[in-house]
Structure formats: structure tokens, C-alpha cells
Amino acid sequence: MSVRPPLPYEFLPPVPSFVLTSQDLSEGGTLADEFIHGGGNLSPQLAWSGLPEGTRSVAVTCFDPDAPTGSGWWHWLALNLPADTDGLVRGAGSSDADLPGERSFHVRNDFPGKQYDGAAPPPGAPHRYAFAVHALDVDALDVSADTPAAQVGFHITFHTLARAVITAEYGV
Template sequence: MSARPPLPYEFLPQVPSFELTSSDITDGGVLPKEFAHGGGNLSPQLAWSGTPAGTRGFAVTCFDPDAPTGSGWWHWLALGLPADTTELARGAGSSDGSLPGEASFHARNDFPGHRYDGAAPPPGAPHRYAFAVHALDLPALDVTRDTPAAQIGFHITFHTLARAVITAEYSS
């Protein structure tokens, strides 16, 4: 069996981390079916603390590095979250109205949808889903709802002060 692709954050400039927890998923654990595309398709609850001084906003993403595309698969891009945000409730990925703040929005994922779309790996080996909260040095990225996910990732990278990640696996 070939080695699994690294998580994308292993190639990016190193930044500090902070505390990220979830009542729904465990780092290194199995993603429950209710958070899979063919299950409930709910985004998991995420809570964070200990972000650095200077944090002016947040982005939350979910990425599958194991997708058979050569470039992974973006499942969720929640952007424009206010600096005082410390949690997203279960299901917050369902619509823009579920996100905190007036300027927050979901960018187009790779399904494509403007929301969270859960795990949907092809049959076989489990895939990893990296749920990341990015503490940003500005309140909003210069992107739109339809900016390609890779381009949004570029903007996130250059404005990240700190990042926290929980990774869970799912197989169909």
C-alpha cells in the first residue's frame, strides 16, 4: 500500500496553534456518519480558545487530502467569521444564516455547494478530513462566494496568525 498524502498544512509556513475541541469528533478518531454526505450531512460542532493577540477574524475549512484527484477535496470553507467567534454549533455549515456575523459566508466547495458537504469517499481505504480553524490578521479575505477553493486557501495561508486542526477518518 502506498503512503498517504500529507495534510496540506505540513507544507505551509509553520504557525502557532491554539485549542480546538469538538463535542462531535475526536482528533484521530472516526467521523460519525451524521457528518458524512450520505448520512446527516451536518457540520460538526467546533469550539476554540487561546487564539493570538491581533486575531481579527477566522476562517473554518474542511479538507480531504486523500481524495483521488491529485489536489485533495474541499468540503467546507466558512469565511468572514468575526474575531469574537469562539464556536460553531453543529449544523452551522448548512447555510450562511447559520454562521455568526453579518459578513460571514460559505464559499463554494468542491461538490460544488456553498455550505458544508460531508465525507463522501469512494469505497476502499478511509479518508482523512482535516477540520481547521484559521486565526486571521484581517477581518475578511479579498474573496467571494465563488472564488475557487485553492485560491481561498492561498489567501488564508498568507493571513494566518495561528491554526488549529482536528482530523478524523471516514470510509464508506
Template sequence: MSVRPPLPYEFLPQVPSFELTSRDITEGAGLAEEFAHGGGNLSPQLAWSGFPAQTRGFAVTCFDPDAPTGSGWWHWLALNLPGDTTELPRGAGSSDQALPGAASFHGRNDFPGHKYDGAAPPPGPAHRYAFAVHALDLAELGVTRDTPAAQIGFHITFHTLARAVITAEYSA
């Protein structure tokens, strides 16, 4: 029996949670082909509420801890979303122009690309995809489009007031 790597937030400082819903993905369920890299490559719709009143901005990420890299795989980093954002529609990960707010942009994922790039596991067991919305204590993270994803994750971690996560699975 193989042991799965931990989900990305199990070893980080604990923070409160808030409500995250989606019309496109369900906790623990399979990810539809339209959200996979070889399918439609669309980012799923996400909506959130109940985050702390002192939230100044958001980051939305998608991470695959099961990628055979030893360090997982970043699929999506939507950054500097305004503090009054409560939803990203399906496909918002296609470009910076599809994100709300003048300062919002996509960090470089591990494909590499500056957008959402969906599930693309090698043949074998299903991989988990953790879609997270991070409520932040600042409006802008102070990173660039080409800051490495791990470094962006570091900045997100130290500015997170609360976090909401939906984890879905996909296999090739």
C-alpha cells in the same frame, strides 16, 4: 503498501497553534455518519480558545487530502467569521444564515456547494478530514462566494496568525 498524501498544512509556513475542541469529532477517530454526505450531512460542533490577541477574523475549513484527485477535496469553507467567534454549533455549515456575523459566508466547496458537504469517499481505505480553524490578521479575506477553493486557501495561508486542526477519518 500505499503512501498517504500529506495533510494540507505540512508544507505551508509554520504558525502557532491554539486549542480546538469538539463534542462531535475526536483527533484520529472515525467520523460519525451524521457528518457524512450520505448521512446527516451536518457540520460538527467546533470550539476554540487561546488564539492570538491580534486575531481580527476566522476561517473554518474541512479538507480531504486523500481524495483521488491529485489535489484533495474541499468540503467546507466558512469565511469572514468575526474575531470574537469562539464556537460554531453543530449544523452551522448548513447555510450562510447559520454563521455568526453579517459578513460571514460559505465559499464554494468541491461538490460544488456553498455550505458544508460531509465525507463522501469512494469505497476503499478511510480518508482523512482535516477540520481547521484559522485565526486571521484581517476581518475579511477579500474573496467572493465563487472564488475557487484553492485561491481561498492561498488567501487564508497568507493571513493566518495561528491554526488549530482536528483530523478525523471516514470510509464508505
């Protein structure tokens, strides 16, 4: 039996949570083909409520801690969503134009693309995909679309007031 690496949020300072739901994902469920890289490659629908007072922007990420890299694999980083955003429609990860707000944009993921790129694990055990919504204390993170994902993760962590996560799986 192989041991799975922990989710990255287990190592970070604890923060409050809020309500995160999805018509497309369920905690511990399996990603449908429309959300995998070799399928439809669409980002799932997400909705959230209960962001804490002081939230000035929102970031949405998807991370695979089970990727055989020693550092996981970033699938999605959408930044600088307005604080009054309460969700993303299915497919909003396809381009910057599909994100709400004038300053919202995607950061280069590990494929590398500047969009959502779905699950694409090597054959073997299923991988976990942590879809996280981060309530941030700044209007905009001081990063560009070409900032490495790990560095963006650092900035997100430093400015997180609260976080909610849904983790789904996919394997071949």
C-alpha cells in the same frame, strides 16, 4: 501498503496553534454518519480558545487530502467569522444564515456547494478530513462565494496568524 499524502498544513510555513475541541470529533477518530454526505450532512460542533493577539477574523475549513484528484477535496470553507467567535454549533455549515456575524459566508466547495458537504469517499481506504480553524490578521478576506477553494486557501494561508486542526477519518 499505500502511502497517504501529507496534510496540506505540513507544507505551509509553521504558525502557532491554539485550543480546538469538538463534541463531535476526536483526533484520529471516525466521523459519525450524521457528518457524512450520504448521512445527515451536518457540520460538526467546534469550539476554540486562545486565538492570538491581532486576530481580526476566523476561517473554518474541512479538507480531504486523500481524495483521488492530485489536489485533495475541499468540503467546507466558512469565512469572515468575527474575531470574538469561539465556536460553531453542529449544523452551522448548512447555510450562511447559520454562521455568526454579518459578513460571514460560505465559499463554493468541491461538490460544488456553498455550505458544508460531508465525507463521501470512493470505496477503499478511509480518507482523512482535516477540520481547521484559522486565526486571520484581516477583518475579511478579499474573496467572493464563487472564488475557487484553492484560491481561498491561498488567501487564508497568507493571512494566518495561528491554526488548530482536528483530523478525523471516514471510509466505505
